Amino acid sequence: MAHLQENAVKKIVEICDRYAQERTPLMMILSDIQKEYGYIPLEVQEIVSEKTGISVAEIYGVVTFYSFFSLKPKGKYVIGCCLGTACYVKGAQQVIDKFSEIIGIKPGETSEDGLFTLDALRCIGACGIAPAVTINGKVYPKLSVDQIPKIVEEYRALEAN
Amino acid sequence: MSKVNIKIEGIPFEVEAGQTILEAAKACGFEIPSLCAFNHGECSKGSCRVCLVEATGARGLVASCVYPVSEGMEITISSPKATAARRSSVELLLSNHNKNCQQCEKNGKCELLHVAKITGARDDMYQGAQTPTTLDRLTPSIVRDTSKCILCGRCVERCKNAHGLGILGFEKRGFNTIVSPAENRSFANSPCILCGQCVSVCPTGALMEVSEIEKVDAAFKAGKYVVVQTAPAVRAALGEEFDMPIGSLVTGKMVSALKRLGFKKVFDTNFAADLTIMEEATELLDRINNGGVLPMITSCSPGWVNYAEINYGELLPHLSSCKSPHEMFGAILKNYYAEKNGIKPEDMFVVSIMPCTAKKYEKDRPELSVNGLKDVDAVLTTRELGKLIKRSGINFTKLSDSEFDNDIVGEYSGAGVIFGTTGGVMEAALRTAAYTLTGKELEKVELTEVRGFEGIKEASYNLAGKEVRIAVAHGMKNAKVLLDQIKDGTSKYHFIEIMGCPGGCIAGGGQPYVKPCFLPNEGADILDTYKQKRASALYSEDESKQIRVSHKNPQIIDLYKNFLGKPNSHKAHELLHTTYVKREKFTK
Numbered sequence: 001m002a003h004l005q006e007n008a009v010k011k012i013v014e015i016c017d018r019y020a021q022e023r024t025p026l027m028m029i030l031s032d033i034q035k036e037y038g039y040i041p042l043e044v045q046e047i048v049s050e051k052t053g054i055s056v057a058e059i060y061g062v063v064t065f066y067s068f069f070s071l072k073p074k075g076k077y078v079i080g081c082c083l084g085t086a087c088y089v090k091g092a093q094q095v096i097d098k099f100s101e102i103i104g105i106k107p108g109e110t111s112e113d114g115l116f117t118l119d120a121l122r123c124i125g126a127c128g129i130a131p132a133v134t135i136n137g138k139v140y141p142k143l144s145v146d147q148i149p150k151i152v153e154e155y156r157a158l159e160a161n
Numbered sequence: 162m163s164k165v166n167i168k169i170e171g172i173p174f175e176v177e178a179g180q181t182i183l184e185a186a187k188a189c190g191f192e193i194p195s196l197c198a199f200n201h202g203e204c205s206k207g208s209c210r211v212c213l214v215e216a217t218g219a220r221g222l223v224a225s226c227v228y229p230v231s232e233g234m235e236i237t238i239s240s241p242k243a244t245a246a247r248r249s250s251v252e253l254l255l256s257n258h259n260k261n262c263q264q265c266e267k268n269g270k271c272e273l274l275h276v277a278k279i280t281g282a283r284d285d286m287y288q289g290a291q292t293p294t295t296l297d298r299l300t301p302s303i304v305r306d307t308s309k310c311i312l313c314g315r316c317v318e319r320c321k322n323a324h325g326l327g328i329l330g331f332e333k334r335g336f337n338t339i340v341s342p343a344e345n346r347s348f349a350n351s352p353c354i355l356c357g358q359c360v361s362v363c364p365t366g367a368l369m370e371v372s373e374i375e376k377v378d379a380a381f382k383a384g385k386y387v388v389v390q391t392a393p394a395v396r397a398a399l400g401e402e403f404d405m406p407i408g409s410l411v412t413g414k415m416v417s418a419l420k421r422l423g424f425k426k427v428f429d430t431n432f433a434a435d436l437t438i439m440e441e442a443t444e445l446l447d448r449i450n451n452g453g454v455l456p457m458i459t460s461c462s463p464g465w466v467n468y469a470e471i472n473y474g475e476l477l478p479h480l481s482s483c484k485s486p487h488e489m490f491g492a493i494l495k496n497y498y499a500e501k502n503g504i505k506p507e508d509m510f511v512v513s514i515m516p517c518t519a520k521k522y523e524k525d526r527p528e529l530s531v532n533g534l535k536d537v538d539a540v541l542t543t544r545e546l547g548k549l550i551k552r553s554g555i556n557f558t559k560l561s562d563s564e565f566d567n568d569i570v571g572e573y574s575g576a577g578v579i580f581g582t583t584g585g586v587m588e589a590a591l592r593t594a595a596y597t598l599t600g601k602e603l604e605k606v607e608l609t610e611v612r613g614f615e616g617i618k619e620a621s622y623n624l625a626g627k628e629v630r631i632a633v634a635h636g637m638k639n640a641k642v643l644l645d646q647i648k649d650g651t652s653k654y655h656f657i658e659i660m661g662c663p664g665g666c667i668a669g670g671g672q673p674y675v676k677p678c679f680l681p682n683e684g685a686d687i688l689d690t691y692k693q694k695r696a697s698a699l700y701s702e703d704e705s706k707q708i709r710v711s712h713k714n715p716q717i718i719d720l721y722k723n724f725l726g727k728p729n730s731h732k733a734h735e736l737l738h739t740t741y742v743k744r745e746k747f748t749k
Binding site: 042054056059061064065 | 328
């Protein structure tokens with residue numbers, strides 16, 4: 001736990017305390033930590049374990065079960081490509097492949113400049129606008145492969161300014 | 162409990178409401194093949210799908226280990242649909258299993274192979290991808306081989322139930338799921354206490370002890386003076402390896418077998434248990450009389466010591482500084498017995514037969530050596546001794562009885578024997594502490610307050626006008642309660658006994674497996690009664706001994722007179738005491 005900063009520890013403890021009255025608080029705690037820090041490393045899981053009495057192995061199991069949670073820091077812009085059934089039949093594989101090709105990272109990875117993380121998601125519940133992609137919460141509906149270079153360029157330009 | 166009427170295979174039965182189909186069927190005399198279900202629902206995840214049956218009112222086939230019975234339910238076990246489904250379930254498990262059964266140490270006690278036989282599973286019915294596997298052999302105690310794991314979850318539950326620890330968990334998702342410590346770490350870099358409870362419930366060869374049989378073979382081959390000592394709990398369970406009833410006391414046969422195996426001397430660790438009592442009782446009285454750290458906690462169980470070092474570093478001064486009995490014996494053998502018998506200590510090889518996997522780790526601790534020589538060189542579990550005996554063509558059940566060696570060391574009292582069960586160390590220590598404090602023997606040496614399998618037992622004794630309050634806990638879940646009291650400053654005890662495994666050593670992680678499917682002659686309740694049966698065997702040996710208190714063991718008296726001086730002397734500290742270190746939970 002040595003390399004966690006004191007205020008980070010405080011914040012995580014505070015998040016755990018928020019749900020002290022809940023019968024099954026783990027998902028809520030992990031969700032909040034994921035939102036706050038963008039990832040949930042083992043050191044943080046140890047604090048959650050101490051606060052909740054749930055074993056680290058069990059917490060680790062939950063973190064690795066849901067693709068929404070991450071063990072490593074994510075990039076500034078998190079590209080979530082839905083690969084659920086509806087999106088998949090509408091060409092989501094080609095969409096994610098295109099992002100992968102342009103940014104030069106595989107799904108689950110973060111670009112070296114820390115700008116992008118590419119995530120494969122399992123059904124985000126937006127089947128009506130398949131194939132759907134979210135970037136930091138912004139939804140890109142019915143995305144076609146040829147729109148992708150421009151989207152990536154826009155985020156890169158945003159950063160350059 | 163209210164009752165419901167059901168039919169199994171067309172036959173009407175009245176069973177308890179709320180039971181699962183598996184339990185109800187068992188009570189009615191049916192044995193549905195099952196795998197993940199274990200010990201009255203201690204593990205019952207319905208994950209293996211081996212126990213599928215047809216039940217009216219249900220959609221499709223149901224996993225009988227999780228599906229409750231209901232009024233009017235008709236259950237079919239033997240229909241073509243159900244038998245084919247169970248067979249497919251096993252075939253699917255086998256399709257992602259490392260089927261090197263002949264080399265597998267679990268062969269003969271493998272429940273997967275057992276249900277494969279029963280269901281008629283065919284070879285290689287499903288072929289395809291395999292889950293990436295992990296082989297962890299980094300600790301001296303336990304091997305984890307996920308290529309054999311069927312994801313039943315028994316180990317996960319046992320670790321949680323016994324210790325409140327949950328070292329193991331399910332990691333990742335779907336086909337990539339494995340059971341492992343967080344981050345798929347080795348047990349060596351996790352807060353695992355190496356007790357082996359997970360090993361004792363694993364249905365396959367996914368969790369096993371690290372075998373040291375080859376080490377012992379090598380020592381014989383190198384012409385070492387190989388001696389062996391056996392822990393008390395071993396004699397109460399070794400017979401089970403040879404299909405004897407649970408609770409058979411096989412002390413004499415065990416000694417005969419060990420002599421046939423070629424060990425130069427066969428000693429009883431109980432001698433050292435008596436020695437431990439002398440040291441520990443003296444340490445306790447010293448702490449009580451001179452304002453030492455109280456409560457004092459026993460230190461015989463290496464699983465418990467691991468737990469303390471990892472989780473309660475600040476409480477380590479409470480642990481007795483006494484080495485565990487087999488380590489004390491090793492030190493005495495190499496530093497006293499060897500010299501008396503003209504043996505070079507470095508030529509002596511001490512093997513301990515233990516009911517324990519954590520002892521394998523303990524013997525490698527650098528603190529447990531004298532002058533650069535390890536006190537103990539190899540630790541075999543009760544199960545490994547069973548293998549060694551079978552390998553050597555010894556017909557164990559036909560052996561006549563022999564006596565332990567006891568030329569100058571080895572004699573033991575009844576107090577030493579009961580170390581093997583929860584409460585035993587406390588009872589033995591109090592027998593001697595009472596004498597030391599009052600100068601009189603206890604009128605009744607049986608201290609029944611500390612016997613039995615209650616999670617936490619407590620009592621108080623008036624010894625020479627002093628009230629001595631004691632508590633006994635087994636399994637870390639129970640121990641934690643007492644430890645947190647010490648931490649909060651609310652502990653009222655002087656002396657606490659803690660054993661790593663629930664039930665104490667008789668139910669240790671190195672003891673013969675208690676798997677009902679391989680014990681057709683035991684009662685259906687064997688998982689509830691085996692600890693009591695093994696413990697009774699030890700209490701009966703205690704009763705049969707003429708000397709039942711450690712301080713009257715004549716060889717112990719001589720050992721102090723001729724060599725150690727008195728308990729807790731400088732010499733005793735050098736050979737018989739140790740130190741502990743606070744450890745991190747997750748090391749890099």
